Amino acid sequence: MTRxxxxxxxxxxxxxxxxxxxxxxxxxxxxxxxxxxLLIESxxxxxxxxxxxxxxxxxxxxxxxxxxxPMIYGSIIVAILxxxxxxxxxxxxxxxxxxxxxxxxxxxxxxxxxxxxxxPSVVYGLLGILLLRNWxxxxxxxxxxxxxxxxLTAGVLLGLMILPTIMTLADDALRGVPGTLRLAARGLxxxxxxxxxHVSVPQAFPGLLAAVLLALGRAMGETxxxxxxxxxxxxxxxxxxxxxxPLLESGxxxxxxxGGSETNIAYGQPLHWGAIMGLGLVLLSLVxxxxxTGAWLxxxxxxxxxxxx
Amino acid sequence: xxxxxxxxxxxxxxxxxxxxxxxxxxxxxxxxxFGIIGPSGAGKSTFLKSINRxxxxxxxxxxxxxxxxxxxxxxxxxxxxxxLRSRIGMLFQQPVVFPCSILANTLFGVRHLGKVPRKExxxxxxxxxxxxxxxxxxxxxxxxxxxxxxxxQQQRLCLxxxxxxxxxxILMDEPTxxxxxxxxxxxxxxxxDLKETHTIVLVTHNMRQTERVCRTVxxxxxxxxxxxxxxxxxxxxxxxxxxxxxxxxxxxxCELTEPxxxxxxx
Amino acid sequence: MKRKxxxxxxxxxxxxxxxxxxxxxxxxxASIVMRGWSALNWDxxxxxxxxxxxxxxxxxxxxxxxxxxxxxxxxxxxLALGFSxxxxxxxxxxxxxxxxxxxxxxxNGVPSILFGIxxxxxxxxxxxxxxxxLAGGILLGLMILPTVSVTLIERIGSLPIKYTEAAIGLGLRKSQIIRSVILPQSIxxxxxxxxxxxxxxxxxxxxxxxxxxxFAGASIPGxxxxxxxxxxxxHIFILAQDSYDPAxxxxxxxxxxxxxxxxxxxxxxxxxxRLKIHEEANHA
Numbered sequence: 001m002t003r004x005x006x007x008x009x010x011x012x013x014x015x016x017x018x019x020x021x022x023x024x025x026x027x028x029x030x031x032x033x034x035x036x037x038l039l040i041e042s043x044x045x046x047x048x049x050x051x052x053x054x055x056x057x058x059x060x061x062x063x064x065x066x067x068x069x070p071m072i073y074g075s076i077i078v079a080i081l082x083x084x085x086x087x088x089x090x091x092x093x094x095x096x097x098x099x100x101x102x103x104x105x106x107x108x109x110x111x112x113x114x115x116x117x118x119x120p121s122v123v124y125g126l127l128g129i130l131l132l133r134n135w136x137x138x139x140x141x142x143x144x145x146x147x148x149x150x151x152l153t154a155g156v157l158l159g160l161m162i163l164p165t166i167m168t169l170a171d172d173a174l175r176g177v178p179g180t181l182r183l184a185a186r187g188l189x190x191x192x193x194x195x196x197x198h199v200s201v202p203q204a205f206p207g208l209l210a211a212v213l214l215a216l217g218r219a220m221g222e223t224x225x226x227x228x229x230x231x232x233x234x235x236x237x238x239x240x241x242x243x244x245x246p247l248l249e250s251g252x253x254x255x256x257x258x259g260g261s262e263t264n265i266a267y268g269q270p271l272h273w274g275a276i277m278g279l280g281l282v283l284l285s286l287v288x289x290x291x292x293t294g295a296w297l298x299x300x301x302x303x304x305x306x307x308x309x
Numbered sequence: 310x311x312x313x314x315x316x317x318x319x320x321x322x323x324x325x326x327x328x329x330x331x332x333x334x335x336x337x338x339x340x341x342x343f344g345i346i347g348p349s350g351a352g353k354s355t356f357l358k359s360i361n362r363x364x365x366x367x368x369x370x371x372x373x374x375x376x377x378x379x380x381x382x383x384x385x386x387x388x389x390x391x392x393l394r395s396r397i398g399m400l401f402q403q404p405v406v407f408p409c410s411i412l413a414n415t416l417f418g419v420r421h422l423g424k425v426p427r428k429e430x431x432x433x434x435x436x437x438x439x440x441x442x443x444x445x446x447x448x449x450x451x452x453x454x455x456x457x458x459x460x461x462q463q464q465r466l467c468l469x470x471x472x473x474x475x476x477x478x479i480l481m482d483e484p485t486x487x488x489x490x491x492x493x494x495x496x497x498x499x500x501x502d503l504k505e506t507h508t509i510v511l512v513t514h515n516m517r518q519t520e521r522v523c524r525t526v527x528x529x530x531x532x533x534x535x536x537x538x539x540x541x542x543x544x545x546x547x548x549x550x551x552x553x554x555x556x557x558x559x560x561x562x563c564e565l566t567e568p569x570x571x572x573x574x575x
Numbered sequence: 576m577k578r579k580x581x582x583x584x585x586x587x588x589x590x591x592x593x594x595x596x597x598x599x600x601x602x603x604x605a606s607i608v609m610r611g612w613s614a615l616n617w618d619x620x621x622x623x624x625x626x627x628x629x630x631x632x633x634x635x636x637x638x639x640x641x642x643x644x645x646x647x648x649x650x651x652x653x654l655a656l657g658f659s660x661x662x663x664x665x666x667x668x669x670x671x672x673x674x675x676x677x678x679x680x681x682x683n684g685v686p687s688i689l690f691g692i693x694x695x696x697x698x699x700x701x702x703x704x705x706x707x708x709l710a711g712g713i714l715l716g717l718m719i720l721p722t723v724s725v726t727l728i729e730r731i732g733s734l735p736i737k738y739t740e741a742a743i744g745l746g747l748r749k750s751q752i753i754r755s756v757i758l759p760q761s762i763x764x765x766x767x768x769x770x771x772x773x774x775x776x777x778x779x780x781x782x783x784x785x786x787x788x789x790f791a792g793a794s795i796p797g798x799x800x801x802x803x804x805x806x807x808x809x810h811i812f813i814l815a816q817d818s819y820d821p822a823x824x825x826x827x828x829x830x831x832x833x834x835x836x837x838x839x840x841x842x843x844x845x846x847x848x849r850l851k852i853h854e855e856a857n858h859a
Contacts, residue, residue: 103368180403181367181405182366183405185417186363187394188420188422188471189391189395189396189400190418198421
């Protein structure tokens with residue numbers, strides 16, 4: 001809005017102009033520099049292992065064997081588990097807020113949920129290590145877990161952590177559905193639930209999917225809480241990719257590996273450090289792909305509604 | 310005179326501490342077109358929406374008083390508002406077409422209300438589309454998206470959608486204000502056809518339209534910045550009341566053009 | 576009636592979801608307050624850490640966290656201002672604006688541990704700072720850039736057009752309009768965004784664990800090189816891994832309580848304003 005009003009005036013050099021672009025440049029340079037660094041520093045590992053780095057199942061750095069597959073598996077399983085737990089609750093809460101609650105209450109609900117999002121991950125980790133870990137161990141005792149440090153524990157904890165993200169983005173998506181559509185449906189005599197299920201949710205669907213994906217990306221990048229409850233067991237590869245057994249075993253994610261002590265000892269040995277940076281690059285790629293897809297879906301959703309209203 | 314199908318008794322609306330509409334008591338007889346005229350912002354739409362309790366879906370509006378539909382109270386505990394709205398339909402200023410096919414749009418209410426068995430849906434849709442004078446134009450492309458229709462056609466589609474649910478009262482909120490003259494004429498023609506079988510409450514800005522279709526008219530004006538019903542009766546009666554009600558005179562002076570000689574009336 | 580039944584069931588179901596979300600917050604806060612309350616006393620805030628966390632207080636941890644936050648504040652403010660102004664005012668091409676928005680999205684999605692690792696290479700190793708408060712502050716400042724910028728951009732975007740039109744009518748140049756109209760009008764957005772960003776930064780561990788913070792043996796930093804600080808989240812992170820000693824546990828819950836008071840306090844002040852800006856910008 002502001003921009004279009006300003007367009008007619010011509011561009012002149014000024015302190016404001018220079019400083020604005022300068023600081024934007026600094027921010028951009030930091031992003032590009034960070035990415036470049038990940039690429040350059042991880043080069044030795046790629047040269048050494050090639051594609052085997054991504055699909056290799058063994059990681060023994062003393063033998064210069066670097067296979068990241070178990071960690072990629074751990075990251076994906078834990079994030080998907082978190083999503084399965086959090087998505088229904090988060091979307092349900094958003095539907096309740098948008099479709100049934102009066103505005104004031106809806107904002108109250110949103111503030112509460114976003115407060116939940118503000119709780120630091122180390123605090124979630126603490127709750128995980130002191131409470132959740134023991135509960136999981138007791139509840140699943142029949143399955144004989146070795147400890148409470150399992151992929152399941154990490155997944156449940158992450159589910160709690162991404163619940164607010166899903167809820168708040170789903171709320172945005174549902175709010176984006178033009179009110180006139182809702183009013184027209186109610187005017188025909190549909191119940192609030194029928195309106196929600198047959199008008200709002202189908203309309204907001206790309207946005208809801210985006211909410212889930214963006215939360216998935218967030219879950220995959222989360223480090224500290226996962227680090228504390230996952231057991232950090234290297235080289236855990238399931239006998240079958242669909243097997244549920246590994247959920248009650250310890251494991252390792254990309255982030256828990258990066259947050260561990262190996263990062264400190266690896267620096268200075270180009271190959272080992274390259275492998276660590278390679279893990280970072282793999283993590284970044286996964287997160288970026290998920291986030292980009294989510295952002296793309298959000299744009300589709302947004303456009304659809306603009307067209308409509 | 311016929312027993313009124315809709316009756317409002319001391320119906321008033323406020324938003325927080327701000328009054329929007331002073332109490333309105335009005336009898337709307339069955340059949341025919343009942344017009345509601347008045348300057349914009351006077352609360353005509355709000356009055357209309359409070360008849361089938363759509364006001365409840367807007368934030369912060371509080372309605373007091375009562376409405377009777379066929380003698381049954383509309384406001385009160387235990388009233389099935391969804392069922393009520395399926396009997397008192399609504400047509401909005403802007404056509405609101407759902408993002409699905411023409412047929413699905415026509416059946417949008419029917420499908421969920423569950424009053425009509427599935428095998429009769431197609432007949433219901435055809436009947437409604439015929440009543441809305443849209444059948445001939447769309448019968449070959451019922452599966453095409455409703456949003457591809459022209460705005461005028463979309464408004465008739467919305468009308469068909471409401472008719473299909475079997476309403477006996479249709480509330481129309483300036484249904485032609487977004488349309489070109491030709492589409493407007495089509496809708497007005499439809500209103501004239503429908504008034505034989507339905508009761509229509511029409512909010513309008515267009516005096517020529519009022520004159521053409523309305524049997525009785527209520528004037529809602531702004532008195533002390535609050536919407537107030539100031540006069541009812543035939544349009545010609547209202548014009549004679551001009552001199553007594555300054556708001557009405559103001560309004561008619563601004564809205565009327567040559568066809569109705571308002572100077573003579575005063 | 577079947578329709579009514581479905582309606583009520585579904586409403587109850589989604590209501591339960593909403594209730595569960597609120598209950599989780601209440602549960603987390605309650606469990607920390609209950610366990611950590613007894614640890615809070617004057618000494619806890621004024622004394623240094625002792626006996627590997629089993630005794631003493633968290634004085635320098637709080638100070639360290641505040642130093643990191645202040646640095647992040649100083650780093651982030653100009654970057655967010657510049658970025659938002661370029662995005663909302665100087666960029667004429669909506670194509671490039673879209674790209675910049677996407678970049679913010681991506682930056683927001685970058686896992687915080689990557690800030691830590693890349694920061695470790697740059698600051699600790701290449702620049703040779705060792706662990707330094709400045710490195711941590713810079714990384715946290717960059718990390719919260721999206722949070723702050725998005726709030727500011729949304730705020731600028733929802734400014735009534737008449738303000739800028741009036742300023743153009745007066746013959747002001749673009750830079751003058753920015754300084755005299757846009758910035759004063761949107762400063763609230765900047766503050767709100769910064770508070771939320773800092774709330775997030777206060778609890779972050781991953782970006783600072785390799786670059787800025789140690790567990791014990793640091794006080795107020797005297798320079799840049801080899802001058803780490805203590806911090807609250809790292810303190811909790813380390814103690815949590817070794818929490819069998821009941822004395823440690825009590826202090827641990829106390830530290831967690833202090834941290835969530837800091838974080839939730841900042842969020843609670845800023846959130847309503849943030850949500851209002853967001854609604855105005857997106858659902859007007």
